[in-house]
Amino acid sequence: MVSNLIPPHSEVVDVCCGDCAIAPLLRAKGCRYVGLDLNPFFVTHACARGVDVRRWDARTDPVPTADVIVIQSALYHFIDRDRELLRALMEKARRVVIVSEPVENWATSGSRILRSISRTLTRVEGEIFERRYTEHDLRMVITSVAPRARFIGANRNIIASLPVEQVK
Numbered sequence: 001m002v003s004n005l006i007p008p009h010s011e012v013v014d015v016c017c018g019d020c021a022i023a024p025l026l027r028a029k030g031c032r033y034v035g036l037d038l039n040p041f042f043v044t045h046a047c048a049r050g051v052d053v054r055r056w057d058a059r060t061d062p063v064p065t066a067d068v069i070v071i072q073s074a075l076y077h078f079i080d081r082d083r084e085l086l087r088a089l090m091e092k093a094r095r096v097v098i099v100s101e102p103v104e105n106w107a108t109s110g111s112r113i114l115r116s117i118s119r120t121l122t123r124v125e126g127e128i129f130e131r132r133y134t135e136h137d138l139r140m141v142i143t144s145v146a147p148r149a150r151f152i153g154a155n156r157n158i159i160a161s162l163p164v165e166q167v168k
């Protein structure tokens with residue numbers, strides 16, 4: 001879904017890329033892909049597969065410039081400074097920032113066991129991230145940074161396209 005929103009031959013930076021599942025789809029469209037992630041495991045494995053993924057910390061490192069900047073299933077790590085991060089992404093994107101974020105998943109399940117498993121699996125450097133967005137809160141955050149954001153997905157996963165021209 002996210003890859004469908006990215007024009008062929010774009011330069012794409014995928015922040016907090018994880019296993020960079022989107023990279024082969026973008027390569028097939030002639031895009032230049034760079035993934036960024038804090039976790040050295042993902043970096044090593046992607047590089048071994050020939051994918052350009054670099055170690056990077058969203059809390060401290062500058063965002064590189066690209067036509068399209070993508071952040072998928074990772075904004076919840078930065079709930080206390082999400083607007084700041086989104087603005088930084090908007091500043092460095094030439095065309096668009098695409099946010100894809102789950103709003104209901106195991107981490108917000110009514111089941112204590114599922115919540116616990118999910119939150120444990122999404123630890124970063126030992127830190128557990130308890131909070132997740134509601135659809136309402138996520139839409140509020142995104143529209144406060146990009147009032148003309150277009151929301152494409154709904155239900156359990158919100159996909160938003162934040163056009164850069166309209167805020168520059």
Ligand SMILES: C[S@@+](CC[C@H](N)C(=O)[O-])C[C@H]1O[C@@H](n2cnc3c(N)ncnc32)[C@H](O)[C@@H]1O
Binds near residue numbers: 071073
């Ligand atoms: C739930 S995973 C999502 C991965 C991928 N974007 C996807 O959709 O499958 C969240 C990712 O954010 C990364 N991450 C968390 N905090 C980070 C930070 N401060 N800087 C860079 N990456 C970070 C984690 O290492 C993890 O790969």
